Each structure stands twice: as structure tokens, then as C-alpha cells.
Amino acid sequence: MLKIELQHIHKRYGQEDILSDVNLVLDQPSSTALLGINGSGKSTLLQLIAGFVLPTKGKLVYTLDAKTIEPDQHYQYISYCAPYLEIIEEMNLTEYLSYHFSFKKPHLTIADMISYIGLEHAKHKLIDHYSSGMKQRVKLAQALFADTPIVLLDEPCTNLDSQGVALFQRMITDFCSNKILLVASNDPNEYQVCQHHIQMNQFKR
Secondary structure, eight states: OEEEEEEEEEEEETTEEEEEEEEEEEESSEEEEEEOSTTSSHHHHHHHHHTSSOOSEEEEEEEETTEEEOGGGGGGGEEEEOTTSOOOTTSBHHHHHHHHTTTSOBSSOHHHHHHHTTOGGGTTSBGGGSOHHHHHHHHHHHHHTBOOSEEEEESTTTTOOHHHHHHHHHHHHHHOTTSEEEEEESOHHHHTTOSEEEEGGGGOO
């Protein structure tokens, strides 16, 4: 099984300490919500775990069955969804998901993914012509349908209507029960799926 250890992680931007002395152990399987006001460091912590940014101080250790995974290999184990991540809007949905899952093993076939997220009627449309809610369903699909042991979600229900929120919650139940799931959120609809809650203010000086 996979384990993530954050050891005395600090992150500073300029003169501002965003995170101070973060010590966490995340075991597979687990589901954890990162809770806190805007600017409390939720997104930064997700990005540190994903390797998008580096800590100012401290160490991030991934182990699989007690064997250390080198930092340049962490990405293979991670799926990530956030409103600020770009998708290729010049492709249609079938093309985009086929391209994305040429790099990661999927849980479902492309046809079954499209059916599951309710976008069969738009599968040949360019993603550029999708509504913001439809685009968010695509972002969730690329993260939650990937057969990776770590799923990192930043405000995953952004732009979703009530049907989209229900879809998100169903996807978590169906595809994330055996993973390390981290959700950064202030919305109970997003984090009610999590067993554990972490208040980000504990990582502020």
C-alpha cells in the first residue's frame, strides 16, 4: 500500500509564510478534507503533495509497500483536479479523454466514461464550446476515472449544478474507496465524502 509523509514542511512566498511545520501521514486508503478560509494554504498544500511546487523547507516522502518512491516518479501515482487546471479545448470529448488516458490506466472505457458523466450528446463537440459545468465534469472524469492510488481535488464542485454535485459524490463512492483522497474545500457538498478533516489554521504561525 502507498503512504505519503510530510515532514516539517514549510512554504513561503516572498515574506509570507503560507504553511509552517506541516507534519502529516496519509495512508492508503483514506479520505481527508483540507478546510480553511481563502488563503489558508489549502491549494498550496495540494500542490506541494502533487509536486507542482517545492517546499521551502521540509521533506515529502512517498513509499509503496515500505519502499521509497523517488520524487521524479511521484506523478505516476497522482490524479489531480482543480478549476485552474487547463484542458485541451481544441479537441472533442472523445479525442481528449483518449489522449489523456494514453498516459494513465483508466477504470472504464472511454465510451463508459462519457456515459457516466452524462455527456454522450456532446462527445463530438469541441470542449471549447462546453459550458463551465460541462468542462468541470470533464476535469473530474480525467482525475477520478484514472487508476491511480492518489486523488487530489481542489474545490471539485466549482461550476457544477445540483445534478453535477450528485454526480461528483457518486464518482467518489464508486472510484475512490481504496485510494488516498484529499479534498481542499469550504463547501460541505464537496467534503462530506471525507472521513477525516484537517483545519489549515493549525499550520499557521
